[in-house]
Amino acid sequence: MRGASMRRRRRRLRGYLFVAPAVVFVVGMFWYSIVMTVWISFTNSNGLTPAKFVGLANYNAMLNDPELLTNIYNTLIWAIAMIVLPVGLGLLAAVTVHKRRGKSIFQTVFYLPYAIGFVTTGVIWSFLLGTSGFSVLFQALGLHSLAQVQWLNDVPLNTYSMIVASTWQTMGVDMLLFFVGLDTIDRQVLEAASLDGAVGWKMFRHMTWPLLSAMTRVIIAISIVNALQAFNLIWVMTAGGPYGSSSTFAVWTYQQSFQYYKMGYGAAIAVVLTIFVLVASVGYLRRSLREVRV
Amino acid sequence: MKTTRAKGATTYVCLAVAALLWVLPIWWTLSNADKSSSDFFSHPFYDIPREFDLLSNIGTAWSAAGLGTGFINSLIYGVVGAAASIVIASLAAYAISVLRIRGGFIIFLAIFSGTVFPLQMYIVPLFKMYNSVGLYDSRLGLILFYTAISVPFCTLVLRGFYTTVPGELREAALVEGATEVRVLRSVYAPLSVSACLVLFLFQFTWIWNDLLFGIVLSSSSSVRPVMASLTSLMGVYGGSSLPIQLAGALIAASPMLVLFFGFRRFFTEGLSLVARRG
Numbered sequence: 034m035r036g037a038s039m040r041r042r043r044r045r046l047r048g049y050l051f052v053a054p055a056v057v058f059v060v061g062m063f064w065y066s067i068v069m070t071v072w073i074s075f076t077n078s079n080g081l082t083p084a085k086f087v088g089l090a091n092y093n094a095m096l097n098d099p100e101l102l103t104n105i106y107n108t109l110i111w112a113i114a115m116i117v118l119p120v121g122l123g124l125l126a127a128v129t130v131h132k133r134r135g136k137s138i139f140q141t142v143f144y145l146p147y148a149i150g151f152v153t154t155g156v157i158w159s160f161l162l163g164t165s166g167f168s169v170l171f172q173a174l175g176l177h178s179l180a181q182v183q184w185l186n187d188v189p190l191n192t193y194s195m196i197v198a199s200t201w202q203t204m205g206v207d208m209l210l211f212f213v214g215l216d217t218i219d220r221q222v223l224e225a226a227s228l229d230g231a232v233g234w235k236m237f238r239h240m241t242w243p244l245l246s247a248m249t250r251v252i253i254a255i256s257i258v259n260a261l262q263a264f265n266l267i268w269v270m271t272a273g274g275p276y277g278s279s280s281t282f283a284v285w286t287y288q289q290s291f292q293y294y295k296m297g298y299g300a301a302i303a304v305v306l307t308i309f310v311l312v313a314s315v316g317y318l319r320r321s322l323r324e325v326r327v
Numbered sequence: 328m329k330t331t332r333a334k335g336a337t338t339y340v341c342l343a344v345a346a347l348l349w350v351l352p353i354w355w356t357l358s359n360a361d362k363s364s365s366d367f368f369s370h371p372f373y374d375i376p377r378e379f380d381l382l383s384n385i386g387t388a389w390s391a392a393g394l395g396t397g398f399i400n401s402l403i404y405g406v407v408g409a410a411a412s413i414v415i416a417s418l419a420a421y422a423i424s425v426l427r428i429r430g431g432f433i434i435f436l437a438i439f440s441g442t443v444f445p446l447q448m449y450i451v452p453l454f455k456m457y458n459s460v461g462l463y464d465s466r467l468g469l470i471l472f473y474t475a476i477s478v479p480f481c482t483l484v485l486r487g488f489y490t491t492v493p494g495e496l497r498e499a500a501l502v503e504g505a506t507e508v509r510v511l512r513s514v515y516a517p518l519s520v521s522a523c524l525v526l527f528l529f530q531f532t533w534i535w536n537d538l539l540f541g542i543v544l545s546s547s548s549s550v551r552p553v554m555a556s557l558t559s560l561m562g563v564y565g566g567s568s569l570p571i572q573l574a575g576a577l578i579a580a581s582p583m584l585v586l587f588f589g590f591r592r593f594f595t596e597g598l599s600l601v602a603r604r605g
Contacts, residue, residue, distance in 0.1 A: 051507075070452055144587075152579065264446075303447040
């Protein structure tokens, strides 16, 4: 009897040993950081002198910071544009290309920018939107007013230009996700509908779109969460400038923490960003948790 | 009949125009990465290159701003980080969904939700922690970070996968005297090879494309990952040598292109994996 219970205890212990490395990594790095960021946001930490508790001072300072509005505005513009443009165009491309001859060519072409990565995309588009890029082309075409535009310096054009670059990059991956969705739609359902005379827009509106809605929701949720955290492309192309005009919350956090060493302030910005992201993804998280449990 | 054919032709024309818009930036990157600087400065960017300078530009970019070192660093971070996280995650997934340890679901949630927060929540404390324990600006520090950040998603996927493996396989092996580690290694691991490959590609890609933690957790070019080096290549050369910058971009993109064309099937599979996550 005693031997059996010992063995059972040892077996249970082994189970915990198996999860230990994962727990140590995730709790030690990420949960620790989450708690610490909240704590640091209540201090005047600057990475040099010992930090002092300052209560809500950082949050008060944020409310009075003229950069707050610019960052909220840009972050929202990114979120909205990233839902409308890459997701919308991705859906359009997916529905158009799906089951058409040449699908694999279009698939490769549209996905290629995603494969090369954010930073590489930033380097390429910095060149195209710089003085030796499109400006030269517009000049040659006689479009002198367009040639004068400084795509990455003029406000608010700099944000819109980067959104175009980002759309170019991410449309393909949304298209591929919609392909996955289209593949799961029962072909017989669509065939039956087309026999009933549903074609083109009517077919899309009443058959494809409703059947795709689960996938559409997932893609939109992922896009919002990613857009709210937009950093890489902006950091490479404008670093949030000139004068913070194209900054977003993610860029702002980094800049305050690591360029001005106001880590308490940077942490407070990160906490506010987190609240935005959690609010935006609440429905999505609730749904995916329910599915995980099943 | 005629109208549908005309409609089909119009669709193809629209698609071709869109495809052209998507390909042109890539073509201009290639063609300008191939130009000598004198060619680049004396002719508009859309001209075809006059000489073949691609290899010498790639050579210059490779040795400038630590891009070559960054490339090798990122290969190490990507391979080690992705592989280590899969091993760690498979142990955790096995304990949670096969051994069914008590509190397993809570532990799973703790692991899975560790990284659902915006990445900006992690940068300041990790920077401070790395500084105080001597991991800042070290390869080991970046390997540990990249391993950790890959663990949650791998655990999520493998946990789901292991529940589909019939329990009789494990019981038969246990009766024959195998240990749990042995069962995981010789029953579960071989069955999950393709899931692990997809995970490896995904995590490798994530690590390869990371810029934020590269610039937060390291500063010297001998440690920095490739995307951080590519960014400083732009800074060092400013606008003065765009062909070199573009050649650098090609270097940084090359492993991703190889993976994409070599493992296309896995990418689509991986995507449906991510999508099912929702």
